[in-house]
Every structure is written in C-alpha cells, then in structure tokens.
Amino acid sequence: MSKKYIIAICLSMIFSLAPAASAIEQNNKVILLSVDGMRNDLTLQYMQDGSLPHIQSLAESGIAAEHSITVTPSLTAPSHAAMATGALPSETGMVSNKWQDPEEPLARKENAFKENLDKIPLWEEARKSGKVTATVLFPGANPSADxxxxxxxxxxxxxxxxxxxKLSFEPAGRLDSVPKSFSPVMEAKIPVQLKDASNLHLSLLAVDTIDDSEKKYDTFILRxxxxxxxxxxxxxxxxxxAFPLKINDxxxxxxxxxxxxxxxxxxxFYQTEIKSAVFGGPEEFEEEIIDQFGFFPVQEDVKAFEEGWISRKEYEEIGARFADWVSDVTLHIKDKYKPDLLMAYIPHIDHESHHFLLENPRQPGYSKEKSAEYMDYVKWSYRVADSVVGRITDSLGKNDHFLLASDHGMEPVHSILAPNQLLKEKGYLKMGGDGKIDKNNSDAYAVASGSAAQVYLNKNLPDKEKEELKKELVSLFEKFSVVAPISLKGLGHDLKAISDSVSEKSLQSFKDKTNQFFTYLPGSRIYPYEIVTAAKTVTSHxxxxxxxxxxxxxxxxGSKLTDPVQPTKELGSHGGDPRRKELKAVFMATGPAIKAGGIIGPVSTLDIAPTVYNLLDLPAPGFVEGQVIKEAIKKDK
Structure with missing residues (x-):
C-alpha cells in the first residue's frame, strides 16, 4: 500500500474521531443548587459535628471554597442575579430585593423577584447556544419573563x-360516598376566602368508623x-x-x-396558604408535574407555629414536604428531559435563620436555653438542605457536574433602624393628611431590605439641589449614633468571637470582632449606619x-416610621458588608472535570456563571465580570 493511502486512512480516522471527542465534551452537564442563606461558618461547624453527611461527602469528592463573597448589597435578588449572569448589580439591575420605581417621584416600590434581568442569564444564553436548560424556583428565572x-x-x-x-358540627345533610358510620354523620361548613376569585365553601364530614357503641369520630371527609x-x-x-383545586384555571x-x-x-381546622406556581415548557409540562407530584405546596408557616396552631413537628413536616416537592420535580426534569443545565433553589435556611438565629446575648429574648432551642431549629434547616444535596448526588451520572452555592450568609441582629424616621424628623420626608407619604412634596425616601436601604431623591428636584441634598443626607446618617447598651454577656460574646477569629487565622474577622468589642464598651457611641455611600458609585443603574x-x-x-432604633422581631438579617464572617457564603463542586478532595481559596458569586460556561464548553458573554474558578477545574478538562 502506498504512503499516500496510509496517510489518507490515518487522516480519515483522526477526523472521524474528532466529532466523537467533541460529543463527549458537549455531554457535560451542570446542576447548580442554590441554598438561600447558607452560612459558610455554620456549614463547616455542622459538617464537623456530623450533621451534614451528604454535604461532607460532596466536599470530599470534589472541592470546597474557603468561602464565597457575594455582591453588595448582600441580598437574595442581587446575589442570584450575580450567580446567573456573572455581572454586578449595576449591570443586572437587581440593586436590591425591592426598589423605587424609576418612573415615579417617590414611594412606589418594585419587587425584584418579578422583574426581568438586564443581562442574559445562564439558562437563556446556554439555550441560545443549543443547550437544553431548566430552572426550578431559581430567583430571576420566572417563566413569565422574556x-x-x-x-x-x-x-x-x-x-x-x-x-x-374552630369548627361547629351539625347533623349532615346530603351523604354521598360516605363510609359506614356508627354514629350520626356530622358536618361543619368551612369558608375559604380567595383573592381575585369566588370564595370556596367547603363541607367537612365527621364519621365514626369504630363499632364500640360510643361516639368516636375518627375519620373526616373534606368536600x-x-x-x-x-x-x-x-x-x-x-x-x-391534601385538597387540590383549580382557581381561575x-x-x-x-x-x-x-x-x-x-x-x-x-x-x-388548620389550612395552609393556597399557592400557585408558574410553569414554562411544552404544553403538557405543567399537567405532567401536577399529576405526578401534586400541587405546589406552601414552603413554611412560621406564624401558625408561633401562634400555636401547629406544633414544631408539624411545622417541620410542612418544610420537608416543600423540599421533597422541589427535589422530586428537579430530579424528574433531570431524568426525563436530561437538560445540559439545571438550576434549582431551596429557601429553608434563609427563612429559618431570619426567624430563629438567636446567637448574641444582645438579641431580644436571649437566654442560653432559648438560644440552644432556636439554633436547633436553624440546624434542622441545614439538615433539610443536606437531604436535598444527598438526593442530587445520588442521581449524578458520569458526565454530571454538581455545584452547591449559597447567595449570602446570615448574621444575628438585635435592633432595627428607621431611616425614614430620620428623614421625616429633618423635614426631608413629608406626610399627607391621609397618613401616607406625600410623594410629590417629599425630597427623600428610603426603601429598606434586610440590612441595606436605598435612599431615593425626588426625581423632580433640580440637579444642583440633589447634589446638596446628598451631602446633607450623608452627614445625617454618618453622624447618627446611639449609646452602647451595657451587656456584660454581650462583651463576653465579643471576646469569644475575637478568640475564634485568632484560631481561624482570619485577619478580616479579627478586625471586625475587635472593632465590635470596643464599639460596645459601656458609654461608647455606636454609629449604626456603618456604610453610607453614593449608591451610583456602587450600582450605577x-x-x-x-x-x-x-x-x-x-x-x-426598616422602611416604617417608628423610633429611630428599636428592638427587632427578626433575629437574622443580611444585606450588609458581604466580607463579614457571618455573611460569607458557600461554594462546593464535584464532577468529572472538577478536582477531587481539596479546599480552594475564596471565590465570588460572580465566578459561578463563567465557571458554568466553562464546564459546558460555551464562551461567556462579554458582560461577565467574574472569573472561571480555575483552581477547581482539572487542567486536562
């Protein structure tokens, strides 16, 4: 055989293999699970005491970042927008969880979770490149959006x-398809008020199925x-x-x-909220999900628990049911539709931490016993997240990459500030005769979310007046102070935090905790508006x-007009400086292209999107500001 034929055969073999190799690369799949509010330090603590076996296994099989730093402000909507795009709030438009409508003078707020992103998110960009993408509750991924x-x-x-x-039973009227009862069937009427629909009128039948000559109603039929x-x-x-419904289709x-x-x-009779879900996909997709997994359940009911309507066990059953529904739907989509990119979200840790993060003796109602009880509640939410992680890791195939991330951490709070009260006292915020804000005659208004607030100036003010007003407001908030309350237990807590930061070799945490200790010395003045900046320099949007x-x-x-500082009902918050220890987030990853068993350096939530693009062998859009987490990825990927 001549040399030219041998060369031709070799070349044909090389070219025939090239598409196969490319196909293997293109088979890479990515699952990203966002766990809202998961604190880096608590995650490590619970991993060490054995409470999070699946997350521990994930970290050991792949990589875990030392910590993750989110964007400013450290809120859910801006952070998830950063995850989804790799861009800052100034680019995505997600400057907070809620903000002032730019088209209105003042005091009309917009909900970030219903708004479109200004930059194309992962799921859309990958889809445009021919990938199949799916999202389950991921903030910003609203099927109603473009x-x-x-x-x-x-x-x-x-x-x-x-x-x-409270139910009032009377002898039942019409009895269809009712099991045999050894006592007269009783009936209670239950009205359910619906929003934007005709109210429900329910009938609850009580049946005695025990043949013992006594009235023992044990079975109930709801119609x-x-x-x-x-x-x-x-x-x-x-x-x-469970009571399924069709309300306005x-x-x-x-x-x-x-x-x-x-x-x-x-x-x-206890009844949860009635919630709907929004579905996007093929025509039969919604009915398929409802038929297999039931209607969209409520994710929590802390008020019912606090009011004594339900027990802690029942409260946790509600939360676990929601986590199971999300897991079931996520894994069903993964198994049936085999998306190249699947992004899911669970809220339990964030919600539980907002209500029960009782760590600091300065917090209202603090005692060692109550703190231990409440922190057990918080740990439960981490275990829920661990169970979801376990189900996902059990489902992983040879080409699957699994990224676990949180949007921010959570820090204990003891007091709530009222920036609008300061604005009102100084005459910048005016009230109308109806008790509402006079948006036309007010100069400034604060929209609060968590530990952050955006202050808006009346757009009708001349530019020169705005600049002078900004200087006045910066001075107002920077100079506002309160006397540090005397709390020996609080100072002891601060000293322990300083000691912990030394053990952890964290210079930033050491500085923060030392400053906090001296700030709270008796007689000291606390300046609670820690960062006051021209927002346009942070989020020019x-x-x-x-x-x-x-x-x-x-x-x-807070946005309400109350005392300038007062004890808070909420025990956990976020939105402040994302570099603080308690506000640091989590990032872990595993998969065929991910290195195994190592701790890597700190990452940013901005780095998640470019890393996903890299794993999917897609170019990142030009607006992406984060970097591929190269320390996590194998060199031969």
Missing part, C-alpha cells in the same frame, strides 16, 4: 391566606360544598390531608389537618437610589 429555560417552575401567587378555624360528588379522599383525625391546593376530640366538642445605606453588625433596616 428570558427563560426550556423547562421552568417558579413561584406564583398567594391565592388564599392560611387559617385556623367542595358545591361539588359534593367530587372524590377528594379522606383523612384521619390529626393526619395531613390555575392549578393550586392546600394541605390541612383536623384537630378534634372524639365527640367533636373541641374541633379545629436607574433602579439604584442616590445613597446606599448598610447597617453595622447587629442592626437591620
């Missing part, structure tokens, strides 16, 4: 509030009073029941529980205010 994945599930609306009603023939199933006393439903004694004299306020550790912001 940019969406091939398969999307997102939060809808609250269609009805939760309730806890729509206007559709008595509809089969909705039945539940036992003190057991959960939307799939919805609620979970409920009857709490009654055997003779029905003391009987109560029309959605941003002229000033950005961020609170000192221990403080959060």
């Amino acid at each position: 940019e969406k994945g091939d398969y999307s599930v997102y939060y809808g609306e609250t269609l009805a509030e939760h309730s806890y009603e 729509d009073a206007e559709e008595l023939n509809k089969d909705v199933g039945q539940t036992k006393n003190q057991e959960w029941g 939307e799939n919805a439903g609620f979970w409920y529980k009857v709490k009654a004694n055997e003779n029905l004299e003391e009987s109560y 029309p959605n941003a205010g002229e000033l950005l306020l961020m609170a000192a550790p221990g403080y959060m912001m």
Whole structure:
C-alpha cells in the first residue's frame, strides 16, 4: 500500500474521531443548587459535628471554597442575579430585593423577584447556544419573563391566606360516598376566602368508623360544598390531608389537618396558604408535574407555629414536604428531559435563620436555653438542605457536574433602624393628611431590605439641589449614633468571637470582632449606619437610589416610621458588608472535570456563571465580570 493511502486512512480516522471527542465534551452537564442563606461558618461547624453527611461527602469528592463573597448589597435578588449572569448589580439591575420605581417621584416600590434581568442569564444564553436548560424556583428565572429555560417552575401567587378555624358540627345533610358510620354523620361548613376569585365553601364530614357503641369520630371527609360528588379522599383525625383545586384555571391546593376530640366538642381546622406556581415548557409540562407530584405546596408557616396552631413537628413536616416537592420535580426534569443545565433553589435556611438565629446575648429574648432551642431549629434547616444535596448526588451520572452555592450568609441582629424616621424628623420626608407619604412634596425616601436601604431623591428636584441634598443626607446618617447598651454577656460574646477569629487565622474577622468589642464598651457611641455611600458609585443603574445605606453588625433596616432604633422581631438579617464572617457564603463542586478532595481559596458569586460556561464548553458573554474558578477545574478538562 502506498504512503499516500496510509496517510489518507490515518487522516480519515483522526477526523472521524474528532466529532466523537467533541460529543463527549458537549455531554457535560451542570446542576447548580442554590441554598438561600447558607452560612459558610455554620456549614463547616455542622459538617464537623456530623450533621451534614451528604454535604461532607460532596466536599470530599470534589472541592470546597474557603468561602464565597457575594455582591453588595448582600441580598437574595442581587446575589442570584450575580450567580446567573456573572455581572454586578449595576449591570443586572437587581440593586436590591425591592426598589423605587424609576418612573415615579417617590414611594412606589418594585419587587425584584418579578422583574426581568438586564443581562442574559445562564439558562437563556446556554439555550441560545443549543443547550437544553431548566430552572426550578431559581430567583430571576420566572417563566413569565422574556428570558427563560426550556423547562421552568417558579413561584406564583398567594391565592388564599392560611387559617385556623374552630369548627361547629351539625347533623349532615346530603351523604354521598360516605363510609359506614356508627354514629350520626356530622358536618361543619368551612369558608375559604380567595383573592381575585369566588370564595370556596367547603363541607367537612365527621364519621365514626369504630363499632364500640360510643361516639368516636375518627375519620373526616373534606368536600367542595358545591361539588359534593367530587372524590377528594379522606383523612384521619390529626393526619395531613391534601385538597387540590383549580382557581381561575390555575392549578393550586392546600394541605390541612383536623384537630378534634372524639365527640367533636373541641374541633379545629388548620389550612395552609393556597399557592400557585408558574410553569414554562411544552404544553403538557405543567399537567405532567401536577399529576405526578401534586400541587405546589406552601414552603413554611412560621406564624401558625408561633401562634400555636401547629406544633414544631408539624411545622417541620410542612418544610420537608416543600423540599421533597422541589427535589422530586428537579430530579424528574433531570431524568426525563436530561437538560445540559439545571438550576434549582431551596429557601429553608434563609427563612429559618431570619426567624430563629438567636446567637448574641444582645438579641431580644436571649437566654442560653432559648438560644440552644432556636439554633436547633436553624440546624434542622441545614439538615433539610443536606437531604436535598444527598438526593442530587445520588442521581449524578458520569458526565454530571454538581455545584452547591449559597447567595449570602446570615448574621444575628438585635435592633432595627428607621431611616425614614430620620428623614421625616429633618423635614426631608413629608406626610399627607391621609397618613401616607406625600410623594410629590417629599425630597427623600428610603426603601429598606434586610440590612441595606436605598435612599431615593425626588426625581423632580433640580440637579444642583440633589447634589446638596446628598451631602446633607450623608452627614445625617454618618453622624447618627446611639449609646452602647451595657451587656456584660454581650462583651463576653465579643471576646469569644475575637478568640475564634485568632484560631481561624482570619485577619478580616479579627478586625471586625475587635472593632465590635470596643464599639460596645459601656458609654461608647455606636454609629449604626456603618456604610453610607453614593449608591451610583456602587450600582450605577436607574433602579439604584442616590445613597446606599448598610447597617453595622447587629442592626437591620426598616422602611416604617417608628423610633429611630428599636428592638427587632427578626433575629437574622443580611444585606450588609458581604466580607463579614457571618455573611460569607458557600461554594462546593464535584464532577468529572472538577478536582477531587481539596479546599480552594475564596471565590465570588460572580465566578459561578463563567465557571458554568466553562464546564459546558460555551464562551461567556462579554458582560461577565467574574472569573472561571480555575483552581477547581482539572487542567486536562
């Protein structure tokens, strides 16, 4: 055989193999799970005590960053926008969780979670490049928006509030499809007020299925009073029941529980909120999800727990049910539709930490016993996240990459600031005769979210007046101070935090905790508006205010007109300086292109998007400001 034929055969073999190699690369898949509010330091603590076995295994099989720093302000919407795009709030438009409508003079707020991103997110950019993408509750991935994945599930609306009603039973009227009862069947009427729809009228039948010559009502049947023939199933006393609904052609439903004694004299009916979800995908996608996994459940009901309507066990069952639904739907999409990029989100840690992060003796209601109880509640939410991580890691195939990230941490707070009260006292904010803000005659208004607040100036003011007003407001907030409360336990807490920072070899934390100790010495003055800056220098976007306020550790912001400083009901907050220890986030990754078993240096939430593009073998858009986390990726990738 001549040399030219041998060369031709070799070349043909090389070219025939090239597409196969490319196909292997293109088979890379990425799953990104965002766990809202997951603190880096608490995650490490719970990993060390064995509470998070699946997250521990994830870190050991791949990489874990020393910590992750999010954008400023450290809030959910800006941070998730940074994850999804690799761009700063000045580019995405997500300057806060809520902001002033740029088209209005003052006091009309917009909800960031319903708004479009100004930069193309991962799921849309990858889709444009021919990848199949899916999102499950990921903030910003609203199927109603212009940019969406091939398969999307997102939060809808609250269609009805939760309730806890005392029941009044009477002999039942119409009895269709009712099991045999050894006592007269009794009926209670339950009205459910719906938003933007006709109210529900429910009928609850009580049945005695125990043949013992005594009245022992143990079985309950819930029906729509206007559709008595509809089969909705039945539940036992003190057991959960589900009631699916169609409201204005939307799939919805609620979970409920009857709490009654055997003779029905003391009987109560607990009903969760009724929520809807928004679906994006093929025509049959929504019905497929509802048929297999049921209606979109409520994610929590802390008010019902605090009011004593439900027990802690029942409260946790509600949270676990939501986590299971999200996990089920996420893994169903993964297995059936095999997306190249799948981005999901769970909120449990954020929610639990806002309500129960009781760590500091300066916090309202603090005691060692109560702190231990509440921190167990917080740890439960981390275990929920761990179970979701476990289900995802169990599902991973040979080409799957799994990234675990959080958007921010969470710090304990003891006081809430009222920037609008300061503005009102100085005459910058004026009230109308109806008790509402006079938006036309006010010069400034603060929109608070967590530990941050955007201060907006009336857009009708001349530019020269605005510049003078900005200087006055900076001075107002920078000079505001309060006397440090005397708290020996609080100072002891600060000293321990200093000691911990030395053990952790964290210079930033050492500086922060040392400053905090001296700030709180008796007689010292605390300046709670720690960072006051011209917001346009941080987030030069029309959605941003002229000033950005961020609170000192221990403080959060409020929009209401109250005392300038008062004890807070919320125990955990975020939005402040993302470099603070408690506000640092989490990043871990595993997969065939990820190095194994190592701790890498700090990363940024801005680095997540370019890293995902790299794993998917896609070029990152020009607006991306983050960097590929090269320390995490194998060199031969």
